[in-house]
Amino acid sequence: MDDELNALRRTRMRWNTPLSEPHAELLLDRMALAEGDLVDLGCGWGELLLRAAARTPGLRATGVDTDVTGLDRGRAAAASRGLSVEFTEADAATWDVPAERVFSVGAAHVFGSTRAALEALARLVRPSGRLLYGDGFWAAPPGPAALEIFGPDLVTLPDLLDAADGAGWRVLHLSTADQLEWDDFESTSRAGWAEWLAAHPADPRAERVREWLDRRLREYVRDYRGVLGFTYLVLGR
Template sequence: MDRDHISRLAHAHHPIAAPLDDAAVHRLLESGITREDARVLDLGCGGGEWLVRVLDAYPDVRAEGVDVSEPSLERARTAARGRGVEDRLVLHHADAAEFTTAEPFDLVLSVGAAHAFGGLLETLAAARRHLAPHGRVLIGDGFWAADPTPEAVDMLGALTDLPTTIDRVVNDGWTPIYGHVSTRHELDDYEWSWTGSLASWALDHPDDPSGPDALAAATAHRTEWLHTYREAFGFITLILRPTVG
């Protein structure tokens, strides 16, 4: 089973691909949008849920999304069409780290996609290239909420604790103006939704050739989460403004 198909099934009941509930998403977008006719860019937009929500909430906003997955972009097109906002959305099939554009954006998003850029600061550097004067960045990434095991570090990479994460962002020339630390409920809800949706689909489709792969992926992910990183992993989503430059 290919990765796009797994992602589509796993996020069927949690279309925001991050441990954030609807209220948190609403507050973050409200903090990020500072003008009615804002231009919004999502670097690594996946199925476009952030963009569809911001376009639905703000009728004069225009948005663009970038992703390497054409199936994900097609889901974004379908979602935008279903909400009646497709005329204000432009999607680019491209590597978000290499994407260029002539016009700047008032809000640049990248949530849970730092791996595509090589890390948190590299993601911020990419966002800065697209940011209009007085613009804002909405970024989400993981941190260590407790001492991780070596296995967790091997799996999730060189994260730091929350104070160090914020210090790194500030020292890189950014000022946090809003932040949301995902609650244990949000973290668990996201993981249970991810694994449960995938496993449920597999059990509902016993004759589908992809069923065994879907069930195996759900089982492997649940085991890794519960046994390797659940107690140590946290997630922070920030609204940032450039301090310099």
């Protein structure tokens, strides 16, 4: 798809993860945010980072990503809300500035794997700090189609917790996305293009968009709804 359509696809998404407003507030509470440094690695447009900055005076918030469209959206949102949040175009896996608080939600692939992410983040978070780590896991045995979509590297939740323990983390909070959060995430991920398609049915790109929307819905309902889980861990030492 071209740049215009790529920019439109996530416009109806609050954040690029299955997460409700109350669940987000709970996670921010569990992070015990205070004055100091917070970095969001793989931030996208950084909505959770912006929420953290809005509720925590003195927080020095930085979002790191390579997605220029997402970073621009984050900068615009920060400006419109009067928030001092820095958005930096950089590879999250190479970020080496220690911080007291770190977010890494849905970004394990940037580091190569769940285990590699947890080990790299252990070197980045200061010993007294906390990490909000979000990652997918197999909530039920995957079929061949789900394995093809998401690859062989996803693990079960017990194995994910073992990886956290092996990297030296202690779990301070654990929660998982519920079915409503997943359904809302999948629906909003399609909504931007669905609205565009309704307004531009004769556009030369319309058929490709229609095919993507139909395939994404089929895959979700048939192949990974209830099979792919997502967990949010608040980790400390």
